Amino acid sequence: DSGVTQTPKHLITATGQRVTLRCSPRSGDLSVYWYQQSLDQGLQFLIQYYNGEERAKGNILERFSAQQFPDLHSELNLSSLELGDSALYFCASSGGDRSYNEQFFGPGTRLTVL
Amino acid sequence: AQSVTQLDSHVSVSEGTPVLLRCNYSSSYSPSLFWYVQHPNKGLQLLLKYTSAATLVKGINGFEAEFKKSETSFHLTKPSAHMSDAAEYFCVVSASGSARQLTFGSGTQLTVLP
Numbered sequence: 385d386s387g388v389t390q391t392p393k394h395l396i397t398a399t400g401q402r403v404t405l406r407c408s409p410r411s412g413d414l415s416v417y418w419y420q421q422s423l424d425q426g427l428q429f430l431i432q433y434y435n436g437e438e439r440a441k442g443n444i445l446e447r448f449s450a451q452q453f454p455d456l457h458s459e460l461n462l463s464s465l466e467l468g469d470s471a472l473y474f475c476a477s478s479g480g481d482r483s484y485n486e487q488f489f490g491p492g493t494r495l496t497v498l
Numbered sequence: 499a500q501s502v503t504q505l506d507s508h509v510s511v512s513e514g515t516p517v518l519l520r521c522n523y524s525s526s527y528s529p530s531l532f533w534y535v536q537h538p539n540k541g542l543q544l545l546l547k548y549t550s551a552a553t554l555v556k557g558i559n560g561f562e563a564e565f566k567k568s569e570t571s572f573h574l575t576k577p578s579a580h581m582s583d584a585a586e587y588f589c590v591v592s593a594s595g596s597a598r599q600l601t602f603g604s605g606t607q608l609t610v611l612p
Contacts, residue, residue, distance in 0.1 A: 426603075491540065
């Protein structure tokens with residue numbers, strides 16, 4: 385158990401809908417990262433927050449957005465969902481925001497868009 | 499820019515024989531390099547990391563990796579495979595510049611035969 389929790393574990397929804405994925409980092413970790421894992425794209429970095437502020441952006445679509453709250457939990461919002469958004473979404477946390485900081489991954493949220 | 503190439507998508511070994519998972523990287527900055535493992539339906543777990551200290555890095559569960567700058571490689575090895583090592587392995591690079599996100603390789607599926 386990494387100490388990172390993600391809810392829900394599974395999510396099934398329809399095209400065009402909007403969903404929110406939630407992540408609670410390990411106690412004391414200030415950085416939260418979001419990743420998308422799909423069969424065709426592999427594991428891709430989406431976005432990073434550090435202590436409430438956006439720190440780095442990867443291949444995140446404009447339909448997706450995220451935020452980190454004062455209690456350091458984070459939410460990833462996915463809107464106007466398409467079939468291709470079906471994937472496993474991971475959240476990770478680390479104590480700092482340096483490249484060498486180990487990231488601890490949550491168990492993921494599996495999103496299925498029908 | 500940074501990238502990582504895992505040279506084998508699938509590796510199959512017999513239990514008790516050595517494991518070699520190959521990884522080459524490209525990075526404009528001095529990189530941090532990681533190997534993560536993903537067991538079925540689980541999140542990712544850090545096996546080991548290189549952050550410009552010793553070039554031979556020892557990780558958990560008997561795994562180790564050697565950073566070779568001249569060959570831009572970071573291959574993962576284990577002297578004797580165990581059935582529980584069957585999983586997907588990801589080689590990951592993180593540049594020490596302003597971009598702190600992780601870039602993942604495409605993964606190597608390790609099968610351990612009895």
